[in-house]
Amino acid sequence: MLHILRDSRTMVIVLLIPVILMFLFGFAISTEVNNVNVVAVAPVQNDYIRGVLSRISENQYMTFKGCIAPKDIDATLRQSRADAVMVFNHDRPVPKIELIMDASNTTVAQSAAACLRGIIASEGGGMTEFVTMRMLYNPQMKSSYNFVPGIMGMLFILICAMMTSVSIVREKETGTMEVLLVSPVRPMHVIITKLVPYFVLSCVVLAAILLIAYGLLGLPLSATVLNVVWVSLLYILLSLALGILISTMTERQVTALLVSAMLFMLPVIMLSGMLFPIENMPEVLQWVSYLVPARWYIDTMRKLMIEQLPVSGVWENIMVMGGMTLLIVIIAIRKFNDQLE
Amino acid sequence: MDRNDRLAISVKGLTKRFGAFTAVDHITFDVAGGEIFGFLGANGAGKTTAMRMLCGLSFPTEGKGWVAGFDIMKQSEQIKKHIGYMSQRFSLYDDLTVVENMRLFAGIYGMKTSDAKLRIDELLSQLHFGQERHAIVGSLPLGWKQKLSFSVATIHRPEILFLDEPTGGVDPITRRQFWELIYSSVNEGMTVFVTTHYMDEAEYCNRLSVMVDGQIKALNTPKELKLQYGVDTMDEVFRRIARGATRSE
Incomplete structure (x- = not known):
């Protein structure tokens, strides 16, 4: 018993590991996604688009980072300024929406996509058939x-x-x-x-x-x-x-x-x-x-x-x-x- | 100049402190070339620390010293080329064979391959190693290992050989053989600086010093020391000198 106690370094490590692990898994590390940065490409804004965007802003897992021009989509994703781009293609009351995801991190991309689809679905009243999705950099989500x-x-x-x-x-x-x-x-x-x-x-x-x-x-x-x-x-x-x-x-x-x-x-x-x-x-x-x-x-x-x-x-x-x-x-x-x- | 005329080791007021603790306290002595110098002392008296300073493994806090004619404060790199060292612990590579260990250390001391080969054959025959030369060192009995360590320490024919308790835990017959190895090295011209706890071995040395609490309390030939203390054995001499020790493990 004394022998173990005298080896203070080993002792500290043995005691610290479970505490740190509990702390990490319990509070800090989660496989759920939050802090997903979303930008939108919306040439024309209407009530529907504003509705979707405000829902994104209110969502605790998402951060809405504003609108960008269509030509900036690739650069924005590559430089990790956003994880997802939402492109509103038409100025119809319920526009066709394209989701472009940075799939280099599969976990983030998958959860974020599911979450965004949910938001669109609830706002559009079951109009999700208009959503198309593109996974960049890792198209097969491997x-x-x-x-x-x-x-x-x-x-x-x-x-x-x-x-x-x-x-x-x-x-x-x-x-x-x-x-x-x-x-x-x-x-x-x-x-x-x-x-x-x-x-x-x-x-x-x-x-x-x-x-x-x-x-x-x-x-x-x-x-x-x-x-x-x-x-x-x-x-x-x-x-x-x-x-x-x-x-x-x-x-x-x-x-x-x-x-x-x-x-x-x-x-x-x-x-x-x-x-x-x-x-x-x-x-x-x-x-x-x-x-x-x-x-x-x-x-x-x-x-x-x-x-x-x-x-x-x-x-x-x-x-x-x-x-x-x-x-x-x-x-x-x-x-x-x-x-x- | 004949190397035996030169002092192999010369130390003046050598001191090592670790914080408030003085491990080696102003020791002064000379070792002549070709001498077997016994460095005695109880456990914790400061022998190993003193030896480490002489080998350039640790810097003295105070004092001066020359080993093989080089200053221990400034020329430790030079000293290292001229000394051999055998540690208290067996410290060859357990997972290499006998010959591989020898080759490795021959290489470390910068010997030419052809010279190294001759020297290794010479040492192996001196050790009476036959088939064992290709045995993994870890599998050898302790006595053999110690003799092998000794040979490896002498592979580059150093001027001075430092042996730190070389025969600890070795049986009497192997110890005897070990001292024969030491004598043959001295005959080749090496100076030997050895620490030991076996007083029969102390008798084999030309001169002895006895360290107590970091200081050298006695320094003379075994014969003179026995006369001086009026006793018959080195054992008794050591006991009388070490009686006043306050430090022990």
Whole structure:
């Protein structure tokens, strides 16, 4: 009993996990959709259109963001200024309505579409036959598309951060690290040689994922594949840096494993937008999610792979990831040197 | 200059503090080239900390020191090239074979492949390893592992060999063989700096120092120490010196 209590770090983690999970699932994370941003294309307004739009504004899950010109539809969706566009095509009393959804996130698109149809139906008195729907970027609503970036975001953290940290900490635990440090090999050199195999491994995994995604799942192939590759390499570096950081914080393999599970796996699964849309979370958690590297990566991958955006569209995300990598490398090196005294 | 004329280790007022705790308190001693220098002391007396400073694993808080002619404050990278170190814990790679471990460390010390091959064969025959050379290290008995660690520490023919309790938990026969290995290294020209808790092993050393509470309380040949304290065994000498210790684990 005392033995367990003295191992304070493990204890804290064991006690925190259930609390955090309960909190996340109970309050924060929901698969229901809210905060759906809707814009309308309505050249002529009439009572019916005004009725629909005011219902959307009143709906607690929707936010009405105003009207746009028809030519701006694509740009608005691509830049994530809206999740759904409602196009009123005729100035008949009950116009034909076209719904254009951003389907790069399947969950959001499906729920939002159902919700919008409901609103139109109640306003139009059963006139839903006039509604047509277009799913952009993922026309078949394949959820496999949606999962590819998420899986990638998780796998690289798993391989790079977790396995690297455990393997470095293992050297400390078995005492081989000490022998290496007495040798003329520079400490940074030791670390880099430990990283190389995991970097190579990650590259193989990346190649395999891309082959499956583009070959078997039929993800549309385009020029953005190159961007996908180099942004993924950046993310792999970021994960490796995280791995070194954990290894400098812990002395035991078990602790390294727990810390990476707690600090990285949980947030990646819960807060990165991999399973649960970030827009649905309470504001506090959305802020927390800004700190999760996978969030930026998964978002970038969705835009590059599914929406086929050019790199200029995800520049901000890439800068954030680059900045994170730099910061973590600096902290990790400093901590590593401190340890050597 | 003959290397045996030079001091292998020279330390003046070496001190290490961890916060308010002084682990090593102004120790001063010299070790001549080719000497077997026994570094004794009870658990927690500060032996390992002192040794870590000499090996460049930790910076002294105060004092001066030279190892193999290099300043421990400024030239730890140079020192590392000229020393071998065997840790208290077995610290080779358990999942590599005997030969793979040797090759790895030969590579780490920058030996040429051809030199390394000759040296590895030499060490293996010295250890009487036959078929075992391709055995996974993790499966070897402890005594064998310790002898292997010793060989790996000497693979690059260091000038000075630091051994931190090399024979802990090893049976008397293997310990005997272990000391034969130490003697043959000294005959090749190495200087050996060794810590131990076995007083029969202390008798094998040319000179001994005894640390108590971070300070060196005695430093002489085993024979002189026994005379000085008027007792017959090193065991008794150690007990008399260590009696005043306030620190223990």
